[in-house]
Amino acid sequence: MKLLKRHLSVANVLSLTAIFIALAGSAYAATKLGPGQVKSVNLANLSVTNPKLGSQSVTSGKIKNNGINAADLSKESVINSKLKKNVVTNAKLGLESVWNRNLAKKAVTETKLAAEAVTNGKLKGEAVSAAKIATSTWNQLLKNVTYLSETSVSDGTDTKSVTAFCPPGKEVLGGGVRLNGASAKVIPVESSPNATGHLGWTASAREIEGGTVEAWSVTAFAICAEL
DSSP states (O other): HHHHHHOHHHHHHHHHHHHHOOOHHHHHHHSOOOTTTGGGGSOOOTOOGGGGGGGOOOOOGOOOOTSOOGGSSSSSOOOGSSSSSSSSSSGOTTTTOGGGSSTTTTTTTTGGOOOTTEEEEEEEETSGGGSSOHHHHTTTTTTEEEEEEEOOOOBSSSEEEEEEOOOOOEEEEEEEEEEEEEOOTTEEEEEOOOTTTTTTTEEEEETTTTTOOOOOOEEEEEEEEEE
């Protein structure tokens, strides 16, 4: 006790008193912090970890623009239900980023196709069937085209005529005439659709007046199709 009294002085007492007061004040401050008293400068780097964050404590307002990058997202974390309508625009899609496997069935409808987007090069062979063609257009197409011919008898008769008739269900589109075994004294006089309608093609020829020739014949040709 005498040794302690020997080292006591006013300065020592005041210094120890100040230390005790400072320590007591720090302990009090640590347990009695008010709202907003802990600033960013008081936090050590990496001191705020995931366990320190309350549920839904980091809201959109707490994240700076472009603060979340691809590396920050876990696999399949951004799903359809997380995206609002029209948020993924053309500008957000990379070149050739949408592949066939990414398209749902019937996802590409008429409203999604630009004018003249489907060209011949986009269609596979025989992809356009009769069911895909408008009735008005289909009725204008030539279907099941048939080429026919019919020849008259071959003799010395002055005038000959013959008709090449189309098969049932077809109409004549055009035709022609040919002279067989005749000299220059025989000329064609008719090559036209037959008089009963567009059911065949009629060809006629005759000898020139006063001429005598050997046996000859005339052939009618017809081009028929379903209309």
